[in-house]
Amino acid sequence: MTVEKHTTASIFETLRDRICLLDYPPGTVLREAELAKEFGISRTPIRAVLQRLEHGSLVTVRDGVGTIVTDLNKAELNDIYEMRLKMAELIGVLSPREITPDDEATAARLLKRAKRLVDAYSPSEYWQINHAQHALIADLIGNSVLREVWDQLYFRSARFWYQEASRAHVGVAQDLVAELSEVSRALRERDAMAVGYIQRNFIAFGFARLKAATNPDLPIS
Amino acid sequence: MTVEKHTTASIFETLRDRICLLDYPPGTVLREAELAKEFGISRTPIRAVLQRLEHGSLVTVRDGVGTIVTDLNKAELNDIYEMRLKMAELIGVLSPREITPDDEATAARLLKRAKRLVDAYSPSEYWQINHAQHALIADLIGNSVLREVWDQLYFRSARFWYQEASRAHVGVAQDLVAELSEVSRALRERDAMAVGYIQRNFIAFGFARLKAATNPDLPIS
DNA sequence: ATTCCTATAGATGTATACACCTTTTATTGA
DNA sequence: TCAATAAAAGGTGTATACATCTATAGGAAT
Known part of the structure; x- marks a missing residue:
């Protein structure tokens, strides 16, 4: 039984794949605290990952609301x-x-x-x-x-x-x-x-x- | 005398221009603490800006070392x-x-x-x-x-x-x-x-x- | 003299408390 | 009944203490 080591790179790929495979359909609201809890780390590295996803236009971070999976018109x-x-x-x-x-x-x-x-x-x-x-x-x-x-x-x-x-x-x-x-x-x-x-x-x-x-x-x- | 309001967007543009205008020539080492002090904020938003610059391939963040302005071969x-x-x-x-x-x-x-x-x-x-x-x-x-x-x-x-x-x-x-x-x-x-x-x-x-x-x-x- | 190891300074990475923003809900007034 | 407003809940943004990593300088062994 090995404890899975989550690096920011692996978390990025995980979330990216969830978005691509529609586990998180467009409009889904992601919460930093939830993700932090899931991966067993603090919000800080999660925020870095979300910023990377935002640069790739896969999500939009909205102050006071959450991180929203983008949709395309x-x-x-x-x-x-x-x-x-x-x-x-x-x-x-x-x-x-x-x-x-x-x-x-x-x-x-x-x-x-x-x-x-x-x-x-x-x-x-x-x-x-x-x-x-x-x-x-x-x-x-x-x-x-x-x-x-x-x-x-x-x-x-x-x-x-x-x-x-x-x-x-x-x-x-x-x-x-x-x-x-x-x-x-x-x-x-x-x-x-x-x-x-x-x-x-x-x-x-x-x-x-x-x-x-x-x-x-x-x-x- | 107005106190300048530094938003993350304005700091991003400032640093980007300094890099483009060679105020920070390739190889320059930027330190988060120094920048935070200069703009009168904490390291946290500075780190977000540096990540954006890294995404644009203008700098490389190296753990334990600093943020280095990229060079091009x-x-x-x-x-x-x-x-x-x-x-x-x-x-x-x-x-x-x-x-x-x-x-x-x-x-x-x-x-x-x-x-x-x-x-x-x-x-x-x-x-x-x-x-x-x-x-x-x-x-x-x-x-x-x-x-x-x-x-x-x-x-x-x-x-x-x-x-x-x-x-x-x-x-x-x-x-x-x-x-x-x-x-x-x-x-x-x-x-x-x-x-x-x-x-x-x-x-x-x-x-x-x-x-x-x-x-x-x-x-x- | 050279090499290796270790201690140390100083940087980024992380965790966490708190400030601020947004949305929603409940309450109060007309 | 409805509209306006206030308060509360829950989110991201920020500040800061601490953990960890890196490079370097100095000392000990060869």
């Missing part, structure tokens, strides 16, 4: 996806790092897992694969600034996509198989630019799916 | 400028807001001030104009995410450009006049895409000047 969601499309196009342009056999192997493993997912869907497994794919591709990005932006926008839009993934299991899983198939092929060809454009396309497909499901009148551009 | 500076070029190209593409006569007037005023600067250079005046131009253009950006990235990269690279501006007064002031002339023209034409490409070009010119002055072997791309 149509315009903001549109802005985020618009930028993600453009950032994807830059992945292959801004001197990506060399692709290795390891990358190829990682993608192949993920593809196998995704294929199993089509018949036996599990939200948890879906997100593990999705996150792993994101990490793999982010690691290819050579420009450190682009990598930061890419990463932040992923987590900023993740929960709205998760909502859709929970609704349309089959189609989403099939899309993931298609995406990972293409990514695997691109990695085999050592073609980072192809990886970027594949990302761009599937982000666009995902956004279209999101708009169709939630609000048909959402402006495209 | 050639690769990082290169990454930042590479991204700024690409972000500039997006200004006119991602649904900018409508240009108004006010924008035109603001640019005209800045141009006049820049012209005076050529003969009577003042670092402080240079930076006021530069910041005002930045604010004007950032405000044209329609996509909120792009605006955030644009803003952060400006402040992240500002001090290295300031170093160069302090060295080559005349040429830099002349460049500012040229830039504001073109921006004024573009605003008159209500052409946000032109504004973006003008920014792209002058960022590229500035980067070239920087590389020539500091390290001729800095890789271009």
Whole structure:
């Protein structure tokens, strides 16, 4: 029986994942005292974590009220996806790092897992694969600034996509198989630019799916 | 005699400007207790400000040591400028807001001030104009995410450009006049895409000047 | 002389009491 | 009955004492 050691970094990731996985849906009010009690520490380090989450636009801290999980209106969601499309196009342009056999192997493993997912869907497994794919591709990005932006926008839009993934299991899983198939092929060809454009396309497909499901009148551009 | 009211926002801007204007050159060690004493508050809100600066990559907080103003190696500076070029190209593409006569007037005023600067250079005046131009253009950006990235990269690279501006007064002031002339023209034409490409070009010119002055072997791309 | 260890000064990290802000509820007056 | 107001509850913001970490200087052993 080991006592779990909570570092501020691990608490940050825990809360971020709870927000992304809709354990804390938009509008949820988080209280510093409650979180402090849960993790067995004082409010001080909790506040530091909440400030980091606020910088990532996942929560808003309101004096005298609490820390509120942010929601996105149509315009903001549109802005985020618009930028993600453009950032994807830059992945292959801004001197990506060399692709290795390891990358190829990682993608192949993920593809196998995704294929199993089509018949036996599990939200948890879906997100593990999705996150792993994101990490793999982010690691290819050579420009450190682009990598930061890419990463932040992923987590900023993740929960709205998760909502859709929970609704349309089959189609989403099939899309993931298609995406990972293409990514695997691109990695085999050592073609980072192809990886970027594949990302761009599937982000666009995902956004279209999101708009169709939630609000048909959402402006495209 | 009014007692100055220091809010965390104003302290953030103060410290950010000190870093950008090289009052705190790279490597400077900031101590929370000293800053707290200077602003007449406790360490707690100072720590919040330093965390914000750390998130903007302007400082690094090291346990037991202090808060150190970051330096940039050639690769990082290169990454930042590479991204700024690409972000500039997006200004006119991602649904900018409508240009108004006010924008035109603001640019005209800045141009006049820049012209005076050529003969009577003042670092402080240079930076006021530069910041005002930045604010004007950032405000044209329609996509909120792009605006955030644009803003952060400006402040992240500002001090290295300031170093160069302090060295080559005349040429830099002349460049500012040229830039504001073109921006004024573009605003008159209500052409946000032109504004973006003008920014792209002058960022590229500035980067070239920087590389020539500091390290001729800095890789271009 | 050099290396290693230890003590110490001084920094950030954490816990906690208190101040202030926001919201809600209850009460009082018309 | 309703509106205005006050008070209370419960949240974040701040100040401060203490814990812990880091770098350095000095002394002891080799």
